[in-house]
Amino acid sequence: MRDFAEIWGYLAQGPLVWLTATLVAYIAGDTLSKAANRAPLANPVLIAVALLAGMLWASDTPYPVYFEGAQFVHFLLGPATVALALPLHANLDQVRRSALPLAAALIAGSVTAIASVILTARALGIEGVTLISLVPKSTTAPVAIGISESLGGSPTLTAVLVLLTGVTGAIVATPLLNLLRIRDWRARGFAVGVAAHGLGTARALQVNPTAGAFAGIGMGLNAMLTALIAPALLRLFQ
Amino acid sequence: MIHALTIILCCQLVGEAISRTLLLPVPGPVLGMAILLVLCATVPGLADRLRPTTTGILANLSLLFVPAGVGVVGHLNTFGAEGPALAVAVIVSTIAAISAGALAFVAVAKLTGRKNA
Numbered sequence: 001m002r003d004f005a006e007i008w009g010y011l012a013q014g015p016l017v018w019l020t021a022t023l024v025a026y027i028a029g030d031t032l033s034k035a036a037n038r039a040p041l042a043n044p045v046l047i048a049v050a051l052l053a054g055m056l057w058a059s060d061t062p063y064p065v066y067f068e069g070a071q072f073v074h075f076l077l078g079p080a081t082v083a084l085a086l087p088l089h090a091n092l093d094q095v096r097r098s099a100l101p102l103a104a105a106l107i108a109g110s111v112t113a114i115a116s117v118i119l120t121a122r123a124l125g126i127e128g129v130t131l132i133s134l135v136p137k138s139t140t141a142p143v144a145i146g147i148s149e150s151l152g153g154s155p156t157l158t159a160v161l162v163l164l165t166g167v168t169g170a171i172v173a174t175p176l177l178n179l180l181r182i183r184d185w186r187a188r189g190f191a192v193g194v195a196a197h198g199l200g201t202a203r204a205l206q207v208n209p210t211a212g213a214f215a216g217i218g219m220g221l222n223a224m225l226t227a228l229i230a231p232a233l234l235r236l237f238q
Numbered sequence: 239m240i241h242a243l244t245i246i247l248c249c250q251l252v253g254e255a256i257s258r259t260l261l262l263p264v265p266g267p268v269l270g271m272a273i274l275l276v277l278c279a280t281v282p283g284l285a286d287r288l289r290p291t292t293t294g295i296l297a298n299l300s301l302l303f304v305p306a307g308v309g310v311v312g313h314l315n316t317f318g319a320e321g322p323a324l325a326v327a328v329i330v331s332t333i334a335a336i337s338a339g340a341l342a343f344v345a346v347a348k349l350t351g352r353k354n355a
Contacts (some may be wrong), residue, residue, distance in 0.1 A: 079267075080296060
């Protein structure tokens with residue numbers, strides 16, 4: 001019988017270990033989230049990430065080695081974004097009927113996301129490249145990275161801030177919208193999609209199908225709007 | 239399932255090609271979503287054939303953010319002294335943006351709803 005180190009050395013070279021670990025960690029996170037009645041703080045992504053970060057640390061595995069396995073999951077983000085067309089299609093009549101509220105919510109949410117992050121960060125003493133990297137934080141990662149680059153920010157820092165925004169949105173959305181007494185699933189979903197992109201959309205899909213469809217629209221529209229207005233808003237508030 | 243996945247990947251591929259060729263600020267997958275929406279609206283029965291696959295993917299959308307999330311953990315210490323300020327800015331701004339968007343939606347829906355009624 002071979003010893004453990006030898007088997008581990010063989011397995012750790014291929015993508016199998018970390019692909020499996022990613023799925024197992026997510027199932028664990030999802031199970032805990034379900035057990036907690038989908039409480040916002042028991043976010044399945046947060047739990048899975050914490051578990052995997054612990055495993056990487058304990059096994060002294062560098063992130064690129066982990067990603068070799070996890071890239072297959074990561075790749076599906078693109079097809080999943082395309083797949084959001086289906087809930088959108090199912091709700092097309094509702095979307096058409098709420099064109100004006102959607103436009104208002106898009107502009108209000110998008111401008112607030114950009115302006116409020118610049119003003120808050122500046123008040124807390126953040127300047128320069130770090131401040132610029134914050135600007136596109138509410139848009140979906142590939143767009144945010146592109147915007148950050150064109151404005152002169154740091155794409156890596158932006159990628160991190162985008163994820164933090166998504167997790168924040170997924171956690172605060174339900175209690176915040178309950179507090180504001182907003183019961184319209186269209187409004188709830190759309191606002192979360194605009195402010196917290198795909199992670200917000202994932203949360204909205206978990207809570208209500210209509211909210212999920214509108215979150216997907218919010219995410220897509222805000223990606224376009226932020227790309228258009230971010231340079232002007234940065235100049236205005238910087 | 240393979241047919242559905244192929245259609246989805248084709249939409250993404252076309253979206254990506256358009257986005258790169260025309261140097262659009264919109265990413266390929268978002269354009270792909272628009273293309274698939276148009277297809278579903280024009281080809282009868284397409285949505286019904288795709289639904290089992292897309293429902294499966296979207297039901298576990300959260301999973302797809304896990305690999306990138308793990309990458310973030312490694313970067314947390316690079317924030318250094320600016321970390322707490324960045325966290326506060328992100329949280330305050332996310333709360334403000336969700337509130338502004340949802341309140342604007344409800345306000346305008348009320349206004350236009352009355353006009354239609």
